[in-house]
Amino acid sequence: MSCTEASMDALRQAGDDLADATVATLFERGEVGTFNTLMRxxxxxxxxxxxxxxxAAREYLRLTSAPPSWVDWGEMERARLFFLDNNVHISTALSFAAMPACYVVPHVARLLSATHGLAYPSKRMAETGQFTVHLMRPDAFEAGSRFIPAAQKVRLLHASIRHHLRRENLWDTGALGVPICQEDMIGGQMFFSLLVLDSLHRLGVHMSAEGARAYFYAWRVVGAMLGVDQDAVPATLEDARRFLDLYMIRHMGPSPEGAHLTRQLIDLYEEVVPGTFFDPVVSALIRHLVGDTCADWLEVPRTPWDTLVRAVPRLLGVLEDIEDRSPLGAWALDRLGHLTTVLELSSLTRGRVMHYAIPEQLKKDFGVPGTVPRSRRWTPPAPTVG
Incomplete structure (x- = not known):
């Protein structure tokens, strides 16, 4: 897949026709409140x-009730096993790398401040965590699973934000393109897939090439279910690197909204960490995973822990040696990882199931101009720019 400035510009003008039409009809007929109430x-x-x-909602739900016909279920099972083997590391990468990466794109940071719900970082992080956990369950695409309804609702949430911003003239489409456009949706998909893999590599996590490819593939399936144009999505990790490099060069930079959202994120996790002694670890992890330039743009404070965090790869190496050599050690670490993930989600959700809803208005102050052997260890594709 070729990735050029011209192709990226074209993606900025495209939204999600199906979801956009559904949301427009619901608002025109005054049916949003009814939809939200019933969909709970x-x-x-x-x-x-x-x-x-x-x-209109019933027809949309019918059309989006199944995964794409091209899904490779063997690859999805490899992705699930990869997630189970690395769930704590993936949760760390999502929280301390993928989310801050969204904030370092100024127009995305502004957009994430657009609704009442996204103003609360615990809700945003809880939704992301639950969404990923639902995706990686063995019954994710079967009757009784929570993943497909969650994907359907997230897709409508994105469409509703596009609807509000354009209707209320709060978005400069000429300068910024369509809000939550295809370029930004693909960029988000890269943050939650390739950037997570990059972060695991930076943390020193041993990953097989097969596991990394499967995890990336799973997020391609997610993108398709969220209305991302699959003809434009990178199909390989190498293509993903080219897309993400160009996307970040085109858009990344400092913004007040990005710094504010990052401060909210840091405060949130400092509350989750017991006591106060380890609070600086949150900032240190973000800085380690996103790099000093992005961390400075996001106003992530420097702390004495910045140097200590660099020892994390060595510590993980020791733990993985224990896991490889001892079945009991492997079982104990897997249980610890599962319990840590459950505890984190429980802390963020306060024990509640998160519900996605179409916001009926934006914030009033918003303004925008099986385990695979580790012998084939995965390494990230090289940067495509100097």
Whole structure:
């Protein structure tokens, strides 16, 4: 797949026709409140749709009720096993690398401040965490799973934000393109896939080439279900590197919104960490994973822990040696990883299931101009720019 300034410019003018049309119809008919109320009771795939659901929503849910026909289920199972083997590391990368990367793109940082719900970082992080956990369950695409309804609702959430920004003239389409455009959606997909893999590599996590490719593939499936144009999505990790490098060069930089969202994120996780002694580890991890330039743009404070965090790869290497040599050690570390992930999600959600809804208005102050052997260890594709 070729990736050029011209092709990226074209992606900035495209949204999601199906979801956009559905949301427009719901607003035109005054049916958003009814939809949100009824959809709170639809949280599992295959559940009967409630009576009174607007026709436009019912048709959208029918059309988006199944994964793409091209899904390789063997590859999805490899992705699930990769996630189970690395769930704590992946959660760390999502929290301390992927989310701050979103904030270092100024127009994305502004957009993430657009709704009441996204103003609360615990809700945003809890939704991301639950979404990933739902995706990596063995029954993610079967009747009774929570992943497909979550994907359907997130897609409509994105469409509703596009609807509000354009209707209320709060987005400079001429300068910025369509809000939550295809370029930004693909960029987000790269943050949650390739950038997570980059972060695991930076942390010293041993990954097989097969596992890394499968994890990247799983997020391609996610992108398709969120309305991302698959003809434009990088199909390989090498193509993904070219796309992400160009995307970041085109857009990354400092912004007040990015710094504010990062401060919220740091405060959130400092509350989750017991006591105060280890609080600086949060800032140190973000700085380690995103690099000093991006960390400075996001106003991530420097701390005495910055140097100590660089020892994390050596510590993980010791733990992985234990895991490789001892079945009991492997079991104990897997259980610890599972419990850590559950504890983190429980802390963020306060024990509640997160519900996605179409916001009926934006914030009033918003303004925008199986385990694979480790003998074939994965290394990130080289940067495509100097």
């Amino acid at each position: 009771y639809v949280s599992t795939a295959g559940a009967p749709l409630p009576d009174g659901l607007p026709d």
